[in-house]
Every structure is written in C-alpha cells, then in structure tokens.
Amino acid sequence: MSTGSKSLASAEEKHDSQPLDPFLLLEVADAVSATLDLDELLHRVARVVEKVIQFNIFAILLREPKSDELYIRFSLGHPPEVARSFRTRVGEGITGLAAQRGEAVLVNDVTAEPHYIGSVPEVRSELAVPLIVKKRVIGVLDIQAPELGHFTPEHARLLTLIASRIAIAIENARLYTRTSHQAKILTVLNEISRELTSILDLDVLFKRIGELLNRVIDYQMFSILLLDGSGQRLQHRFSLRFNEKVQVKREIELGKGLVGYAAQHRQPVLVPDVSQDPRYIQLNPETRSELAVPLIYKESVIGVLDLEHTRRGYFREAHVRTLTTLAAQIAIAIENARLYDRVTRQERRMERELEMARQVQYSLLPQSRPQLAHAEIAAQFLPAHTIGGDLYDFLEYSLGRQGIALGDVSGKGAPAALYAALASGIMRSTAGAEPSPAEMLAAINASLNERRLESHFLTLLYTIWDDQQQVMQVANSGVPMPIHCRDGHVERLDSTGLPLGLFEDAAYDEMTIQSRAGDVFVFYSDGISDARNRGGHSFGDERVDQVVAAHCTESAEDIVQAIFDAVAQHREEVAPFDDETVVVLKVRG
Numbered sequence: 001m002s003t004g005s006k007s008l009a010s011a012e013e014k015h016d017s018q019p020l021d022p023f024l025l026l027e028v029a030d031a032v033s034a035t036l037d038l039d040e041l042l043h044r045v046a047r048v049v050e051k052v053i054q055f056n057i058f059a060i061l062l063r064e065p066k067s068d069e070l071y072i073r074f075s076l077g078h079p080p081e082v083a084r085s086f087r088t089r090v091g092e093g094i095t096g097l098a099a100q101r102g103e104a105v106l107v108n109d110v111t112a113e114p115h116y117i118g119s120v121p122e123v124r125s126e127l128a129v130p131l132i133v134k135k136r137v138i139g140v141l142d143i144q145a146p147e148l149g150h151f152t153p154e155h156a157r158l159l160t161l162i163a164s165r166i167a168i169a170i171e172n173a174r175l176y177t178r179t180s181h182q183a184k185i186l187t188v189l190n191e192i193s194r195e196l197t198s199i200l201d202l203d204v205l206f207k208r209i210g211e212l213l214n215r216v217i218d219y220q221m222f223s224i225l226l227l228d229g230s231g232q233r234l235q236h237r238f239s240l241r242f243n244e245k246v247q248v249k250r251e252i253e254l255g256k257g258l259v260g261y262a263a264q265h266r267q268p269v270l271v272p273d274v275s276q277d278p279r280y281i282q283l284n285p286e287t288r289s290e291l292a293v294p295l296i297y298k299e300s301v302i303g304v305l306d307l308e309h310t311r312r313g314y315f316r317e318a319h320v321r322t323l324t325t326l327a328a329q330i331a332i333a334i335e336n337a338r339l340y341d342r343v344t345r346q347e348r349r350m351e352r353e354l355e356m357a358r359q360v361q362y363s364l365l366p367q368s369r370p371q372l373a374h375a376e377i378a379a380q381f382l383p384a385h386t387i388g389g390d391l392y393d394f395l396e397y398s399l400g401r402q403g404i405a406l407g408d409v410s411g412k413g414a415p416a417a418l419y420a421a422l423a424s425g426i427m428r429s430t431a432g433a434e435p436s437p438a439e440m441l442a443a444i445n446a447s448l449n450e451r452r453l454e455s456h457f458l459t460l461l462y463t464i465w466d467d468q469q470q471v472m473q474v475a476n477s478g479v480p481m482p483i484h485c486r487d488g489h490v491e492r493l494d495s496t497g498l499p500l501g502l503f504e505d506a507a508y509d510e511m512t513i514q515s516r517a518g519d520v521f522v523f524y525s526d527g528i529s530d531a532r533n534r535g536g537h538s539f540g541d542e543r544v545d546q547v548v549a550a551h552c553t554e555s556a557e558d559i560v561q562a563i564f565d566a567v568a569q570h571r572e573e574v575a576p577f578d579d580e581t582v583v584v585l586k587v588r589g
C-alpha cells in the first residue's frame with residue numbers, strides 16, 4: 001500500500017477495451033445474493049473477481065465511521081500479521097486515496113511512488129476501487145500483482161462496475177450481521193438480567209460474566225477490576241487469559257493506565273494500538289489492542305470491564321456499544337453480589353459472636369447440681385435462639401440451706417441474654433447476705449430499677465430449700481406458679497408478684513411448705529406452657545400438671561426429661577419460639 005498514486009483518468013491505457021460479458025454480472029449477482037454471512041460473501045467476491053482479473057493479493061477494507069480509518073476485513077495473500085494490524089486513514093495510501101476521491105486509483109509501478117510502504121516485497125502494481133452505497137464510501141476493494149502495469153483501465157472500469165453490486169451486498173450483510181449481533185446481545189442481556197442477578201457468589205458471578213461476554217465479543221484477555229474501599233485504587237478481582245483463570249495482584253491508581261482513565265472519566269476507552277498510547281501500562285506483553293468500559297451503579301463508578309486482544313485494531317465502535325450496554329446490567333449484578341457478600345460476612349461474624357455469647361451464657365449457668373442429703377435436684381435449659389433470656393441458678397447458703405432461682409427476661413436473643421446476665425450477677429452478689437426469698441426479689445428489683453432499661457424486665461422465682469428441716473420457702477415475681485406434687489396429687493403454690501425492674505416500690509410475699517419424703521417441687525418458665533404446635537395450640541399448664549402427676553414417682557432427672565419430651569411431642573417438630581427452662585427438686589424417701 002502506498003501513499004502516492006495515479007488516478008484512473010491519468011493512467012496509461014496499454015490494453016484495448018473489451019466488451020463486458022453480461023454473464024459476469026449475472027454471476028456477480030448470484031454470488032452476492034446467495035448469502036448474508038459477511039465472511040462467506042467476501043470469499044465469494046474474491047472468487048468471482050479472480051475469474052476475470054488475475055491478482056496475487058486481494059483485500060476488502062471497510063471504513064470505520066467515527067475514526068475515518070480503513071481496516072482489512074478480508075484478504076488473500078497478505079501476511080497474517082499485516083491483515084490483523086493494518087489500518088490507514090481516508091486520504092492516505094492508494095486505498096485511502098480511492099476512498100477519499102470516490103473513484104478507482106490505478107498504480108502501474110509502486111516502486112515509483114516515493115512514499116510507498118510495502119507489505120509484500122514483490123508487489124509492483126495495485127488497483128484500488130471504492131465501495132459506494134448511496135454516495136457513501138463504505139470501504140475499498142484492493143488488488144495487487146507482482147508485474148509492472150499488470151492492471152489496466154479496463155480492469156478498473158470492470159472492477160468499479162462489480163464493486164457497486166458488491167458494496168450493496170456487503171452493506172446488506174453488515175446490516176444482517178448487526179441485526180443478528182443485536183439479537184444476540186439482547187439474548188445475553190436477558191440472560192444477564194435473569195441469571196446474573198440471581199448469582200450471589202462473587203467468584204461464580206465473575207466466571208459467568210466472562211462466559212456470557214465471550215458469546216458476543218471474542219476477546220482473548222478479560223479482567224474485572226473493582227474500586228477498593230478508598231475509591232482511589234482499582235483491584236483485579238477476576239482475570240482470564242486465553243480462557244484460563246489467572247491471578248493478578250497488581251493495583252492501579254485511579255486515573256492511571258487505560259482502566260484508571262476509564263474509571264476516572266466515566267467513559268469507555270478504545271485503543272487500537274496500545275504501543276501508541278502513552279496511558280498504557282503493560283501487564284500483558286502480547287496485548288496489542290484494548291477496550292476498557294467503566295462499571296457504573298447509581299451514578300457511581302464501582303469498577304471497570306477490560307478486554308484485550310493480540311491483534312491491533314481488533315476492537316471497534318460496535319464492541320464499545322455492546323460492552324457499554326452490558327456493563328450497566330453487570331454493575332447491578334456485581335453490586336447485588338457484593339451486598340450479599342457483606343451481609344453474609346456480617347451474619348457469619350454475628351453467628352461467631354452469638355456462639356461465643358452462648359458459651360459465656362452456659363458458663364454462667366450452674367456447672368453441677370447441688371449434692372443434698374435429703375433431696376435431689378435436676379434442671380434443663382433450651383433457648384429458642386442461640387442464646388436466650390431464661391436463667392436458673394443454685395446459690396449455697398449456710399446450715400445446709402440451698403437457694404434455687406429460675407428467671408425469664410422479657411424478649412429473646414442477645415438483649416435478653418445480656419439482661420439475664422446482669423440479673424444473675426446482681427443475684428449472686430446479693431446472695432452473700434443470705435436474704436430470704438422475698439428479700440432477694442426486693443433487692444434485685446431495686447438494683448434493676450437503678451439501671452432501668454426500656455421494654456426490659458425480669459420475672460423470677462426464688463426459693464430456699466432447708467435440707468435439714470426439709471422446708472421450702474418460695475417467693476415469686478411473675479413466673480408460672482410452681483407445682484407441689486405429693487402422692488400423685490398436683491397442687492399449685494399460690495405464689496405471685498410483680499415483675500422485677502418495672503416498679504420501684506413493689507413488695508413480695510413468700511410462703512413456706514413443710515415437705516415429706518417423695519414430694520416433688522417443679523419450677524418452669526412460660527416457654528413450657530406457651531409452646532405451640534402447628535395448629536397454634538399451646539401446651540398449657542394443665543398438661544404440665546398431668547406430666548408431673550404421671551412421673552412424680554420417678555427421679556428428678558426423669559421428671560425434667562418427661563416434661564421436655566411431652567412439650568416436643570406437642571410442638572410436632574415446630575421450633576420453640578420462647579426459651580424453655582425446668583428445675584425439679586424431689587425429696588428423698
């Protein structure tokens with residue numbers, strides 16, 4: 001291809017004119033109308049031209065409207081690297097001059113052209129004919145040969161006539177290709193909106209984006225870079241090199257390189273030849289052309305999609321439009337996945353913290369049961385969540401007396417557990433003075449009112465068992481009335497009171513029961529009686545009475561287990577919605 005030329009009008013005619021074979025036009029018409037596939041069409045065009053004009057090199061160059069450049073779309077005889085990378089502007093070289101003038105340009109001796117740049121050394125003559133549709137040049141048909149003066153003005157007129165048919169066919173094929181491409185893009189967009197937004201694992205999402213994108217743009221290298229927390233650096237989050245995943249640890253500052261420029265200026269960056277762009281930062285030595293498109297979510301840039309290819313001028317404006325369209329949906333999918341990832345990490349952190357809190361809560365519960373001469377004690381606690389607001393405790397008094405507490409904090413979960421821990425600490429610090437049950441409730445109530453928390457209060461049953469005298473003292477502030485079972489007969493101890501932490505002047509009564517051998521005392525939280533099944537029916541206090549009556553001859557441990565088994569059977573595998581706690585004391589025979 002040269003930068004100098006001679007027009008057809010001034011070319012020396014060395015051959016006599018020959019009449020145009022009318023069957024040639026029919027053959028051209030048949031060849032160009034037989035397919036809408038652009039590659040197949042260009043192959044057919046080359047074969048038809050070769051029948052009437054001998055050449056060594058054949059090329060069809062198409063015009064890029066925005067850049068006003070010509071690139072080789074199809075060629076025979078050109079070295080592959082030339083065919084991949086050649087680009088020239090309209091007005092430059094023989095092909096550029098033909099496009100500028102809108103007429104055939106014939107050069108009989110390219111060596112006489114001082115600015116000729118040859119891609120094949122043996123070329124001596126060249127003929128370039130513009131492809132025109134509706135007075136608009138869409139490209140150039142170019143043929144070359146090794147003999148001087150090989151092409152004639154008659155060849156030029158013949159090729160010009162053929163070119164008019166070819167141009168229309170090429171434009172139709174390009175329109176069909178664009179339509180097919182747009183249909184494919186719409187299909188991919190539909191898949192992105194339907195599929196990508198449902199993928200919430202970032203690594204899986206990045207891989208799927210690469211797969212879907214490859215269906216519309218045949219890239220060789222692909223990267224997703226996301227802005228870090230500072231918003232000043234782009235981090236490689238996913239990269240493919242020739243369909244193989246690779247790790248790239250390098251960060252790029254905002255505004256640096258092609259991707260940094262795209263992110264900072266919020267616009268696509270198309271570079272036909274990276275070696276000619278001073279912004280380019282070399283990460284892949286084989287890269288020749290690059291396309292970077294910003295990912296924008298709610299007016300904010302979150303990252304960049306970057307495509308690279310080993311061929312110069314591979315990416316064009318059509319690729320920019322495609323990638324820009326897809327980038328909007330991809331940005332939404334990435335942001336959804338990042339949000340899910342943040343929520344998941346927070347949930348995992350909360351689960352770890354709740355598990356630690358559960359361990360702390362269980363460590364606050366008694367680690368062993370009191371060993372008494374005349375009674376046995378059993379207890380069990382089942383939180384509705386990882387941690388709960390129920391509590392029970394055993395506090396040792398002097399002279400063989402044993403404090404027994406069972407409490408229920410309003411609410412559930414971590415707040416209730418913290419409030420229960422606070423109440424437990426107050427109770428243990430107060431127990432050193434060995435208060436009576438009513439005095440213990442009054443002391444805890446006063447302390448909680450000093451630290452009053454809105455919407456939080458505590459119901460607590462506190463008893464003192466005198467193991468020598470076998471006497472039970474009971475005071476209650478809202479826990480279900482305790483059960484006293486004797487000889488299979490169940491009786492509710494009429495012990496009630498106001499919850500702790502709500503009323504500063506609350507007073508509490510206590511009652512004393514003289515026990516006998518075989519007597520059973522059962523204390524439980526309302527999570528037991530309120531347990532519901534699928535039909536919404538509560539377990540109820542009556543069923544608790546029936547279970548205790550049926551099992552009162554058994555050990556304290558068996559009675560506790562019998563209550564929990566009955567409640568679980570009633571719930572019918574429905575998860576508990578409230579904490580469940582049971583404490584049983586049985587007087588030995």
